[in-house]
Amino acid sequence: MNDTIPNWLMQRAALTPDRTGLETEHQSFTFRELHSEALKRAGALRKLGIKKGDRIAILLKNSAEMAHQIQAVFYCGATAVLLNTRLTAEEWNYQLKDSKAALFICGEEFDKKIPDANIVTPSQMREMAAPLKDPVEEFVLSDTAVLMYTSGTTGKPKGVMQTFGNHYWSAVGSVLNLGLGPEDKWLAAVPLFHISGLSILIRGIIYGMPVQLHGPFNPEAVNHAILHEKVTIVSVVSTMLAALVENGKGRPYPGSFRCMLLGGGPAPKALLEQCRDQQIPVFQTYGMTETSSQFATLSPEYAISKLGSAGKPLFPCRVRIMNENGEEAPVQTPGEIAVKGPNVMKGYWNREDATAAALRNGWLYTGDIGRVDEEGFLYVLDRRSDLIISGGENVYPAEIEAVLTAHPSIADAGVAAKEDKKWGQVPHAFIVASDPMTESDVIRYCAERLAKYKVPGKVTFMEKLPRNASSKLQRNLLKELDN
Amino acid sequence: MNDTIPNWLMQRAALTPDRTGLETEHQSFTFRELHSEALKRAGALRKLGIKKGDRIAILLKNSAEMAHQIQAVFYCGATAVLLNTRLTAEEWNYQLKDSKAALFICGEEFDKKIPDANIVTPSQMREMAAPLKDPVEEFVLSDTAVLMYTSGTTGKPKGVMQTFGNHYWSAVGSVLNLGLGPEDKWLAAVPLFHISGLSILIRGIIYGMPVQLHGPFNPEAVNHAILHEKVTIVSVVSTMLAALVENGKGRPYPGSFRCMLLGGGPAPKALLEQCRDQQIPVFQTYGMTETSSQFATLSPEYAISKLGSAGKPLFPCRVRIMNENGEEAPVQTPGEIAVKGPNVMKGYWNREDATAAALRNGWLYTGDIGRVDEEGFLYVLDRRSDLIISGGENVYPAEIEAVLTAHPSIADAGVAAKEDKKWGQVPHAFIVASDPMTESDVIRYCAERLAKYKVPGKVTFMEKLPRNASSKLQRNLLKELDN
Numbered sequence: 001m002n003d004t005i006p007n008w009l010m011q012r013a014a015l016t017p018d019r020t021g022l023e024t025e026h027q028s029f030t031f032r033e034l035h036s037e038a039l040k041r042a043g044a045l046r047k048l049g050i051k052k053g054d055r056i057a058i059l060l061k062n063s064a065e066m067a068h069q070i071q072a073v074f075y076c077g078a079t080a081v082l083l084n085t086r087l088t089a090e091e092w093n094y095q096l097k098d099s100k101a102a103l104f105i106c107g108e109e110f111d112k113k114i115p116d117a118n119i120v121t122p123s124q125m126r127e128m129a130a131p132l133k134d135p136v137e138e139f140v141l142s143d144t145a146v147l148m149y150t151s152g153t154t155g156k157p158k159g160v161m162q163t164f165g166n167h168y169w170s171a172v173g174s175v176l177n178l179g180l181g182p183e184d185k186w187l188a189a190v191p192l193f194h195i196s197g198l199s200i201l202i203r204g205i206i207y208g209m210p211v212q213l214h215g216p217f218n219p220e221a222v223n224h225a226i227l228h229e230k231v232t233i234v235s236v237v238s239t240m241l242a243a244l245v246e247n248g249k250g251r252p253y254p255g256s257f258r259c260m261l262l263g264g265g266p267a268p269k270a271l272l273e274q275c276r277d278q279q280i281p282v283f284q285t286y287g288m289t290e291t292s293s294q295f296a297t298l299s300p301e302y303a304i305s306k307l308g309s310a311g312k313p314l315f316p317c318r319v320r321i322m323n324e325n326g327e328e329a330p331v332q333t334p335g336e337i338a339v340k341g342p343n344v345m346k347g348y349w350n351r352e353d354a355t356a357a358a359l360r361n362g363w364l365y366t367g368d369i370g371r372v373d374e375e376g377f378l379y380v381l382d383r384r385s386d387l388i389i390s391g392g393e394n395v396y397p398a399e400i401e402a403v404l405t406a407h408p409s410i411a412d413a414g415v416a417a418k419e420d421k422k423w424g425q426v427p428h429a430f431i432v433a434s435d436p437m438t439e440s441d442v443i444r445y446c447a448e449r450l451a452k453y454k455v456p457g458k459v460t461f462m463e464k465l466p467r468n469a470s471s472k473l474q475r476n477l478l479k480e481l482d483n
Numbered sequence: 484m485n486d487t488i489p490n491w492l493m494q495r496a497a498l499t500p501d502r503t504g505l506e507t508e509h510q511s512f513t514f515r516e517l518h519s520e521a522l523k524r525a526g527a528l529r530k531l532g533i534k535k536g537d538r539i540a541i542l543l544k545n546s547a548e549m550a551h552q553i554q555a556v557f558y559c560g561a562t563a564v565l566l567n568t569r570l571t572a573e574e575w576n577y578q579l580k581d582s583k584a585a586l587f588i589c590g591e592e593f594d595k596k597i598p599d600a601n602i603v604t605p606s607q608m609r610e611m612a613a614p615l616k617d618p619v620e621e622f623v624l625s626d627t628a629v630l631m632y633t634s635g636t637t638g639k640p641k642g643v644m645q646t647f648g649n650h651y652w653s654a655v656g657s658v659l660n661l662g663l664g665p666e667d668k669w670l671a672a673v674p675l676f677h678i679s680g681l682s683i684l685i686r687g688i689i690y691g692m693p694v695q696l697h698g699p700f701n702p703e704a705v706n707h708a709i710l711h712e713k714v715t716i717v718s719v720v721s722t723m724l725a726a727l728v729e730n731g732k733g734r735p736y737p738g739s740f741r742c743m744l745l746g747g748g749p750a751p752k753a754l755l756e757q758c759r760d761q762q763i764p765v766f767q768t769y770g771m772t773e774t775s776s777q778f779a780t781l782s783p784e785y786a787i788s789k790l791g792s793a794g795k796p797l798f799p800c801r802v803r804i805m806n807e808n809g810e811e812a813p814v815q816t817p818g819e820i821a822v823k824g825p826n827v828m829k830g831y832w833n834r835e836d837a838t839a840a841a842l843r844n845g846w847l848y849t850g851d852i853g854r855v856d857e858e859g860f861l862y863v864l865d866r867r868s869d870l871i872i873s874g875g876e877n878v879y880p881a882e883i884e885a886v887l888t889a890h891p892s893i894a895d896a897g898v899a900a901k902e903d904k905k906w907g908q909v910p911h912a913f914i915v916a917s918d919p920m921t922e923s924d925v926i927r928y929c930a931e932r933l934a935k936y937k938v939p940g941k942v943t944f945m946e947k948l949p950r951n952a953s954s955k956l957q958r959n960l961l962k963e964l965d966n
Binding site (some may be wrong): 005012138 | 487
């Protein structure tokens with residue numbers, strides 16, 4: 001079997017050049033135009049010395065410009081490193097260094113206190129724009145298309161290697177589940193630097209379907225698009241869905257709106273029931289950066305009878321629940337969720353140990369706890385005990401703890417999730433101080449070093465943290481202290 | 484990337500067990516039932532000693548039984564060798580021997596004059612049926628799922644190795660082009676032993692879509708299914724389409740009928756125009772056994788403006804026109820059609836030379852002549868000069884010539900296509916006889932050795948055949964003599 005696939009956007013532009021591919025608030029692009037924009041920027045990248053196999057970091061807000069830049073990177077045969085716009089300069093710097101990025105495409109609006117980085121802005125690139133003469137005609141399925149950083153239990157973010165094959169299989173797995181019609185239009189109001197947003201952009205090209213791209217989430221704008229601009233599918237996390245329901249009251253969605261794809265962690269049952277009553281077709285999904293988007297989805301015929309389940313695997317994926325002895329757990333018995341499929345990442349960039357720990361015999365061990373019922377429906381019971389999901393962003397306690405314990409007056413620190421009405425969860429820091437300090441001292445110190453959504457929403461000072469016999473921090477006990 | 488995919492039917496039965504998967508005139512099966520039927524037959528195969536990697540020949544007419552047997556073979560990790568029901572015992576015997584089939588599942592109604600074959604009938608298998616305990620849970624994408632024989636220029640049929648990956652990519656390429664809705668139902672009135680029929684069966688399982696399976700083509704039955712049984716897609720060859728149009732006069736198809744997928748060789752322009760006038764949505768396609776079904780299709784938005792074109796490649800495929808020097812021909816210049824994509828066969832079974840001749844640098848050289856217009860639309864100008872397409876079946880002159888020249892009274896023989904109102908084309912034999920003989924002698928002799936559709940429709944006796952300087956038969960001159 002061939003291990004290549006035609007360059008997605010070039011192929012799409014050749015197949016259906018005149019279809020609309022991308023809409024933003026003020027602009028619209030056909031696939032031919034998207035190709036042309038990518039080709040011009042790829043020419044600029046070449047002038048900047050970019051060659052096949054390089055890594056190029058991108059720090060841009062959701063915009064047509066960002067979509068063009070990602071494609072331009074692919075046209076050069078390079079890998080896109082997508083940086084989260086909410087991080088601090090220090091955090092960006094870590095990912096730039098770790099990925100050994102040859103170039104850093106950085107929006108004008110961002111703080112550029114990045115030492116040693118080879119920075120270029122989109123407007124500088126526009127000045128150099130010229131169509132690339134030899135764009136990559138085929139993508140090798142096993143080549144890394146994107147590096148996306150995620151932290152996990154180690155504290156230090158790791159680059160998830162998502163291949164071209166991963167993205168293709170993911171897009172196809174989704175279409176086999178959700179179907180595809182000539183009227184489909186997918187709205188992305190989630191960040192393109194996250195897999196949730198990037199996967200929409202890629203699906204649009206592979207499906208030949210228009211994507212409507214939004215900037216910061218605005219419930220009225222999304223509802224307007226559903227009600228009046230023929231959007232048929234929207235990807236959301238539960239805080240967004242709650243805001244849409246609140247904003248949309250009294251304005252029922254048209255019958256052509258067929259899918260509210262809900263990801264990014266567990267959703268409150270009350271919200272799901274509210275959606276059911278208002279006939280909003282919510283598809284609960286489960287996935288992560290390491291699986292290149294959703295790998296389980298609750299399909300429409302079970303939306304009511306299995307409310308609260310993440311559904312069944314997508315066609316190319318398998319799911320297993322593993323017990324502590326590494327065996328498959330019986331039906332209805334909770335255990336660690338493991339997943340296998342061609343959408344599962346190649347591994348973590350330059351982290352052989354972490355890769356070996358996560359990928360065993362082709363199975364990705366998610367660290368999340370779940371069970372499968374008699375009919376094969378997956379229920380996600382608990383994210384990794386230490387994972388905090390705040391407004392759809394993953395927050396890893398270990399990362400915050402590492403920052404806290406670096407403070408000269410902090411002897412020990414632990415972080416756990418605190419329930420929060422607006423964000424679902426926020427980090428709660430538990431601190432053993434060696435010198436007198438206040439909650440605001442801690443928060444100010446974190447705000448200088450961590451993205452806003454990682455800064456603790458509450459600080460509790462303690463004499464001693466709960467640790468087990470081998471002195472491992474017991475975050476589950478911290479969590480109980482809080483709730 | 485993982486190189487496996489879950490066993491299709493097992494996965495589908497796990498995902499949507501209660502959906503209808505297969506309908507025949509008298510029966511209907513959910514995916515759960517299809518799984519159960521396959522599992523039982525796989526148990527019988529195991530009792531018969533079948534193991535992973537074996538080849539199992541199947542000679543059955545279109546039926547639920549045949550669909551179950553094919554899946555059962557996959558459940559055992561074996562390869563299905565699908566035999567054309569129209570061949571003679573001698574032809575079946577050749578393919579059984581060439582494929583080294585470990586078992587021959589042969590319908591009760593067929594002539595079993597097959598020496599040395601390990602024959603079993605479906606009713607014998609039913610007596611042994613018992614659910615297999617350890618069915619193959621995953622298919623390896625590069626494993627050969629099916630061997631399908633095709634002749635080509637060499638005379639001797641060659642086994643095309645279609646992998647699980649080939650079929651998956653083909654099914655997915657089709658869905659990205661045609662879309663997929665919850666109401667889709669695909670009718671197969673083409674043989675399951677051909678790629679046209681087999682690919683429908685596989686799509687049904689991968690898409691979770693019901694397939695309505697017909698026996699011998701009956702225009703009234705197909706039109707009834709379109710008009711009253713909610714069939715949305717039908718695969719046809721042009722002789723079938725002409726019969727449907729003739730039979731359906733005055734009964735317009737419902738708006739829900741969305742695709743008449745037309746393959747198996749060129750279609751008369753008058754027929755295409757007739758369909759256009761009657762608003763029958765014809766999608767012309769181009770493909771072959773070696774590409775595991777269609778690889779180019781004329782998409783709906785161009786159905787009228789590009790009438791007569793085979794359209795553009797499916798998303799995962801590339802098409803090139805090559806000139807005689809092995810370079811890509813300019814736009815609008817005729818040359819040999821080459822295709823590349825993950826749906827292209829792994830090669831010919833045990834025919835390294837033939838494989839190397841057909842597959843060069845990942846490109847399959849089809850032997851067909853075509854051109855591509857300025858907008859990238861492919862026009863198939865001529866099938867391999869020697870290929871005869873009779874009622875959708877490929878007929879290879881070399882194979883018939885080999886039979887003819889084996890006759891003691893035939894000194895030389897050549898075969899070319901003769902236009903035929905009913906079948907499109909039929910073989911026309913040109914014979915240099917060394918002893919007195921009649922047309923009916925020749926026809927009777929061929930009928931004993933060749934499938935009916937290969938038996939010459941006309942015989943012309945000649946003094947001498949046209950041969951070039953190196954004494955190569957000039958079939959193009961024979962063809963001109965005829966038309």
